[in-house]
Amino acid sequence: MSQTTDASKTLRVGVVGLGFAGTTHLDAYTALPGTEVVALAGKETERLHELAETRHVPHTSPDWQDLVARDDLDIVSIGVPNSLHAPIAIAALESGKHVFCEKPLATTGAEAQAMVDAAVANDRVLEVAYNHRRRADVQFLADHVRPVDGQDGPLGHVYHARASWRRRAGIPGITSWFTNKDAAGGGPLIDLGSHVLDIAMYLMGEPRVVAVSAVAYNELGTAGRGGSTGGGPVSGATGRPFDVEDFANALLRFEDGSSLQLQASWASYSKDDEDIEVELLGSTGGARLFVRNYATEGTVELYSDIDGVPAVTRPAVHVPAGHHQRVIEEFLATIRSGSHEGHHGEFALHRTRVVDAVYASAQAGHEVEVVR
Ligand SMILES: NC(=O)c1ccc[n+]([C@@H]2O[C@H](COP(=O)([O-])OP(=O)(O)OC[C@H]3O[C@@H](n4cnc5c(N)ncnc54)[C@H](O)[C@@H]3O)[C@@H](O)[C@H]2O)c1
Known part of the structure; x- marks a missing residue:
């Protein structure tokens, strides 16, 4: 497990997902100094190998589990369908990695709460790609x-x-x-x-x-x-x-x-x-x-x-x-600062609770309260 707040250390990253999101993350880390993408995961075999070759990523796998299980990563960056955000993030946080996750944080408030709990319990940064x-x-x-x-x-x-x-x-x-x-x-x-x-x-x-x-x-x-x-x-x-x-x-x-x-x-x-x-x-x-x-x-x-x-x-x-890159720069700066207070996904959790309430209200046909 790699845990560090040493500002000078290269941060080693694993990116999950090969679509717009995963590729944007990959390109942002590749362009930034002080980070190295060492693992990439995704289902589209041809695209996986093409991205790994052109961005010089040494390790690839079809499944996120293999990537998260690696013990040489500081960061897992998530760009996969929304229902996979919570399982990947929780596994990564529990194994001591910081997590950069695409929006929405999760498909439900309950999942988002579990992610925030894992970030707090392991004192790892959980940041969401609100790039706009x-x-x-x-x-x-x-x-x-x-x-x-x-x-x-x-x-x-x-x-x-x-x-x-x-x-x-x-x-x-x-x-x-x-x-x-x-x-x-x-x-x-x-x-x-x-x-x-x-x-x-x-x-x-x-x-x-x-x-x-x-x-x-x-x-x-x-x-x-x-x-x-x-x-x-x-x-x-x-x-x-x-x-x-x-x-x-x-x-x-x-x-x-x-x-x-x-x-x-x-x-x-x-x-x-x-x-x-x-x-x-x-x-x-x-x-x-x-x-x-x-x-x-x-x-x-x-x-x-x-x-x-x-x-x-x-x-x-x-x-x-370059909005995505700026959010990732801030995420990296938070990790390097060693001060993670307020960066455990709390703001995104509240937004997920609001989204829950929108769907609940539309379903119920009346106003609903937002879970605290
Ligand atoms: N912030 C933004 O501007 C922005 C833009 C687009 C998408 N997104 C978000 O990014 C996420 C992905 O969207 P997308 O458009 O890139 O989707 P996509 O369908 O193009 O890509 C999803 C990727 O996930 C991979 N994947 C699926 N299951 C996997 C598994 N078990 N193990 C490893 N990889 C797996 C797929 O192989 C694929 O490469 C979503 O949460 C979406 O909301 C954000």
């Missing part, structure tokens, strides 16, 4: 709305937010693991909604969600409509049923009285394309992030009054690529 919060436009907004010396920022008291990720036709592989409840935990709400929920809660200063009222539908996906035309998971079709939502809408109530409307869709007959939106309504100003097709310019607007006249400001924020 590391976009430069989100960082700009975070700096802009943040209270200064205990005083409200330019937006005043932020009492409501709207956060959504909506697609016109972007179901990621109908009949892949993404569209099966057991493998994914849910549809666009747990997939895309996890990101915009994270951004909104981050910008609002991490208020606790106490109750959720939600609806969810699957009118298009179950009829075979709304599939994504490009990309898709490398793991392909599973033959499992499409039994998740393709659209969800929720109202979240926070402990401090503020609220958030959260919406996610993989497909809908609408003007949507590939639209990420987060809007903050404050007592003295407002702000809107609108990102169409991963745009990198012109994504921020600020709303205020100038001499009593409604005004719109469009700050020229440029968004460079």
Whole structure:
């Protein structure tokens, strides 16, 4: 077992998963100084060997168990279907490895709690890939709305937010693991909604969600409509049923009285394309992030009054690529700091509890409380 807080030591990494997520992790560690990817696991044999050869990874295996059992790893990086996050992370944490896990942390709050418990018990870092919060436009907004010396920022008291990720036709592989409840935990709400929920809660200063009222539908996906035309998971079709939502809408109530409307869709007959939106309504100003097709310019607007006249400001924020790499850099810095307090997956656990409550409310047809 390799446990270290020696900041100068090379951190040895095992990456599980060969799709967009696993490959992005692999490339991030490969590009960063002070890390070495020594093991890679995944089911697609040809791709496994091609990635290992081109990224100079010495050890490969088809199964995550072989990788996690290695005693020469400091880190396990998880980029596999959501239902595998908990078993892999818990096994890795219990064998003394730090874990970087894709979003969502887990398919249920109970699984996420077990992961956090394992991270705390073994004092290992458990970090989640909320990479979109590391976009430069989100960082700009975070700096802009943040209270200064205990005083409200330019937006005043932020009492409501709207956060959504909506697609016109972007179901990621109908009949892949993404569209099966057991493998994914849910549809666009747990997939895309996890990101915009994270951004909104981050910008609002991490208020606790106490109750959720939600609806969810699957009118298009179950009829075979709304599939994504490009990309898709490398793991392909599973033959499992499409039994998740393709659209969800929720109202979240926070402990401090503020609220958030959260919406996610993989497909809908609408003007949507590939639209990420987060809007903050404050007592003295407002702000809107609108990102169409991963745009990198012109994504921020600020709303205020100038001499009593409604005004719109469009700050020229440029968004460079590499959000995943920045989250991984922070994860590595936390490990090297030796101080893991607050980095055992706690924020992601609360978000997973919220996702649980969204699905429970949609199923029950009434508002439900969020488990503490
Ligand atoms: N943060 C982001 O922007 C982002 C983007 C895409 C996906 N994701 C997340 O990443 C994860 C993976 O998504 P993806 O699109 O890369 O999926 P994918 O289907 O393309 O890849 C999944 C990989 O997991 C591997 N795998 C499955 N079972 C395995 C096992 N038992 N042992 C070892 N490997 C196994 C498959 O072989 C495959 O290589 C999901 O949790 C998803 O939500 C995050």
